[in-house]
Amino acid sequence: MTERSVALARASLGGGRWRRFLARFDWPLFLALAIVAVVGLANLYSATYRTAHSVKFDNQVMWTSAGLGLYIVITAIDYRTLHRLAWIGLALAVIAIVAVKLLSDPIKGSQRWFELGSVNVQPSEVAKIAVILALARLLHDRAQGEMQGPAEVAPALIGLALPIVLVAVQPDLGTASLIALIALSVGFLLVKNLWPLVGGVAVALALLPVLWERMEEYQRGRVLAFLDPSADPTGLGWHTQQSIFAVGSGRMSGKGFMDATQNHFNFLPEHWTDFPFSVWAEEWGFIGSVALLLVFAFLVLWIVNIALNARDRFGTAICLGMAAMLFWHVVVNIAMVLGLAPVVGVTLPLVSYGGSSTIAFFVGLGLVSSVSLRRHGY
């Protein structure tokens, strides 16, 4: 801790510290994510109203409350403390992913959940945050002159690649690709020399056919169904088709809250996890959909703005990582709902039902809030 920050910390003891916290707190960030969280809850309420799933609303309220609490706590914690813990966090995430693979019963053909009491924890969601933190540390240290030679960088890169590979063999290709996309996005924005990255991506693309060979049948089916959703209306393309019907039928102003027929009569199975946007678009129409998109776009750009003004490269990298995570989740999820991307298990941030995803986004955005709070030497 620098002398200055120690002095500031001492000075801000008591009511002054709280006032200072409120003054430096990033209200636009908080308001934007609060809007999204409220949209998510309202949407879930409509989606599960008077169904056997209505308990999901109560669960989500609980998780959102817990997430908000964590958000405030993490905002208060200096993100720089995590610099030291980044590699440990990554190691814990890797252990958790492996543990899920080894311990859990297979659910839906792949192991993604981890039962803690009555709650299913999905370590791959948490792993995203761990990867972002570890990546941020790597980029920070390298810019500071530590970890200069390839011998120092290589183990760090392998450490970063490990969770991606492990999630991919779960198998959960959607999440694995998403983590890779987040890491690549941050890398493309912060790495000095882009050529090694470009080379790496080229090699990965060249390996795609091999990957196709090794894919599970259901995964290939999803990709094929995406390429021609109407070919097999009763199969996987059914989701996409019904999702498009739902979105399109919302027209300009929507059918109104709680009046989505596609949703209420269950034409989209489990729409609260992967397809909540279709419910939103059906009930609120083009106007509501674009409004929600604008809030997301604002969030992404606002976080990038925080990154630009962060106090250090570690904070910049964390923010860019979260901006990338938010951006790719939103774009991939909505593209999937609109039939522009294959159906992969990528959630819509703070709108999709699910504890792990909700908590992960609140924690990650809490880090951003922490970076923002400290950008001018808190």
Next chain:
Amino acid sequence: MLIRSAPGDAPRSPELHRRLRWLIAVVAVAFLVLTARLWQLQIVRGDQYFEAARSNVVAERFLPSVRGKILDRDGVPLADNRPAFHIYVVPRMVDDAARDRLAQLLRLDPDETERLRTRLAAARERSPDRAVMVLEDQGRDRAGLVAQARLRLGPGIEVRDEPYRDYPHGTLAAHLIGYMNQPSSRELAELEALGYDASEFIGRYGIEREWENFLHGKKGIERYITNAKGERVEDAEAEDLIEGPRFVPPVSGHDVVLTIDAELQELAEQAVRAQAAAAVAVIDVDSGRIRALVSTPSFDPNVMTGHLTRAEHERMQADPRRPYVDKTLQQHYPPGSTYKFVVASAALEDALVSPHERMMCTGAHQLGRRTFHCLSSHGVIDLLQALEHSCNIYFWKLSERVGIDRMAEVARDFGFGAPTGLGINGDVPGTVPDRAFYKDRGFQIGHTLNAATGQGDVEVTVLQLAMAYAALANGGRLFAPQVVERVVAATGEVVAEYEPVVRRRVAVSADNLEVIRQGMWRVANAEGGTAHTYGHSDIVDIAGKTGSAQVRSRRSRDDEGTRGWDPRRSHAWFAGWAPASDPEIAVVVLIEHGGSGGRVAAPVAKEIIEGYFTRVKKESRPAPAAGEEAAP
């Protein structure tokens, strides 16, 4: 230890600042693409998808109408309905795997599997949301299997209990009644406009086809809200999405009452059961109403209606006796000697012969270098005897006096050469040759001789001949044949009633007709008449004429001793009426390639006529009302 923060205001990440515009560009493009797609889906195609989402939840279920019955004149059902189990699927909910599970569960044979496959595929194209019948009339066992395996089969497969066409008498009057089956996808396009549904059968042949509009009725509709599993849900708000009435009850079809007498029909079919291929028409001479119409071999309409296998169909197609063809209407034949009344009528009417003019039959008739043979040497005979013995030479001589054009004129007057107008099963016109007919080939006097004896190019249908003989019998009134007596609604209200129609009075005087009737009486009642040995009845006086019409592809002499079916043998005919003096019914019997008319066809006619007068004829039945011409 906290990390060291970079000092000063210099950008901590110069690369980020340099690449910022790329970042903003990517974010902007991504969100613009999503917005554009939303615009496309919600604004450009919004109405279309709104409709799609509406039809997702609004289910339409068709309520089948009860098809009208086909009844004989006494109300005996010839086509009826019985309860049956059908398997319906909602195409959208049944993928190929579910379809195969169903096929496996029911152990469908390859024919049925193929039918299931094509019907489901067609329904997916047409209306994937509406339940469609894929397997009809499945029996209790299969219905039970499907009902039990609901969970295993998945949603969208159900058993419905709906009426199914039933022909309680099997093959009885099969060609006349016809059968039904499912319309093809191509036909459905038109039929749907008429209120049909893919699950409905339509009449394909006979009365079922031609009287379809009366029999069919009108399906009802029930509209309700359904969830994705196809389960019915009560939802007051969603019910606003239902367009049109929620429930339209089905309207039953009308019953069609035929002029056929089922008992007589049965009797006539029994009379020809030993024949390989035959046709019979029995006509009420005072009304033109058809009392029996037989064509054999035939088919079982219960099999044709939804249970015809490919193998069975191919077997029927390959049968040279052509079971699918109605031999009373769709096929014409040379009438042979049954046609001799035409030349006789013409000659009498034109006073070119008197009933008592005697001519010499030596057994051969010289015409240029050709010799035409008679059956035997009949010696010196008059017209009545010529009819009695069916002497070819007598009629050849008459035809030389009358000429082919005049014969054709009389033939047409009796209804030959044009469809009878019954309006079912094709009803071919036959051929009445005249000079114009031979214009291209070159007319020869031999054509006239052939035409006189119903050979050469003369072709008639069984029904034409029966109508002509009814006219001979009733004093010259040529009726339009009639098979439907009335149409009755399910409520009992008579929708339509059809009176006998006299087409015309033939241009042959009553006296001359009487001469021919006299001659024809002798055929069955005088010693030496061609039908006397096998066709004479002690119960009722039969009048008529035999015929043994040579077929053109004849290669060897007829082998009249063997039964069975030899396409080189003559067609055996008997055409006549009974009672001879006070005619009630006209009967025509054709045994295809049966050989001698007197030996083969006459006894069949006799059996039918005797059966009619001893077993069928009910004295209590009021005399049928004839047209105004019938009034004395």
